[in-house]
Amino acid sequence: MIKLYDVSKTYGKAKEKAVDSLTLEIGSGEIFGFLGPNGAGKSTTIKMITGILIPDSGSIEIDGVNIADDPIAAKSRVGFVPDTHDIYETLKGIEYLRFIGTMYGVPEAVLRENIDKYADLFEMKGALGDMVGSYSHGMKQKLSIIAALIHDPQVWVLDEPLTGLDPQSAYRLKKLMRERADSGNTVFFSSHVIDVVEKVCDRIGIINHGKLVAVDTLDNIRQSDKVSLESLFLTVTGEGE
Numbered sequence: 001m002i003k004l005y006d007v008s009k010t011y012g013k014a015k016e017k018a019v020d021s022l023t024l025e026i027g028s029g030e031i032f033g034f035l036g037p038n039g040a041g042k043s044t045t046i047k048m049i050t051g052i053l054i055p056d057s058g059s060i061e062i063d064g065v066n067i068a069d070d071p072i073a074a075k076s077r078v079g080f081v082p083d084t085h086d087i088y089e090t091l092k093g094i095e096y097l098r099f100i101g102t103m104y105g106v107p108e109a110v111l112r113e114n115i116d117k118y119a120d121l122f123e124m125k126g127a128l129g130d131m132v133g134s135y136s137h138g139m140k141q142k143l144s145i146i147a148a149l150i151h152d153p154q155v156w157v158l159d160e161p162l163t164g165l166d167p168q169s170a171y172r173l174k175k176l177m178r179e180r181a182d183s184g185n186t187v188f189f190s191s192h193v194i195d196v197v198e199k200v201c202d203r204i205g206i207i208n209h210g211k212l213v214a215v216d217t218l219d220n221i222r223q224s225d226k227v228s229l230e231s232l233f234l235t236v237t238g239e240g241e
């Protein structure tokens, strides 16, 4: 579960808040899609949920643990796939995964099992003995996805995870997101690709200029004959007629 209460963040002396009084609750078993135009505040929100940025005000809880009160306990419950994959280039893929697993205190047997399972799923087994520096963009992204699951996190946060993946990997990732949610975990991901969000999510939120301008279930949006997700998106972000 992720709970944000009245969270705001301004970068430096910027006039506009990057995130402005955001209150949002995402339950266990749910895939939540976070939509918004470029610069809307998606990545800033995600960086606060994952503890990389500290909010100026407001509070964030991960499965009942307040990040400000106990950052380690909160972060240990989160797996994060960032939108850039600046992974240590001079490590082998396997060394990177073992390093991450050790940092999260994953027992050896579980570490082996999870590396095996996810590397197999994303067809990365053959590449794990190679240096990360030799990987393609998509391979780094897949390594990043595997690394975020090594400790079996209750909360999985992904920033633009489908950008740059081939159709097979994108399909497998979407399936995995559903499986993790169905087994009681929370999945939160950002995107500007409406089709993807429409296919994968249970609920969506739309952010514009740092403010949450819409939150609804996909079922509700589908049942309304007038509003498609695309037209809702365009209307609440100021592009609709």
Ligand SMILES: Nc1ncnc2c1ncn2[C@@H]1O[C@H](COP(=O)(O)OP(=O)(O)OP(=O)(O)O)[C@@H](O)[C@H]1O
Pocket: 011, 012, 014, 018, 036, 037, 038, 039, 040, 041, 042, 043, 044, 045, 192
């Ligand atoms: N490190 C930074 N320093 C200053 N301003 C920043 C920084 N990072 C983001 N911003 C600003 O904060 C606002 C929100 O940016 P953010 O990266 O959260 O948007 P986003 O919704 O993730 O956009 P995109 O779809 O392009 O990834 C933007 O106005 C952006 O210019």
Ligand SMILES: [Mg+2]
Pocket: 042, 043, 044, 083, 159
């Ligand atoms: Mg972003």
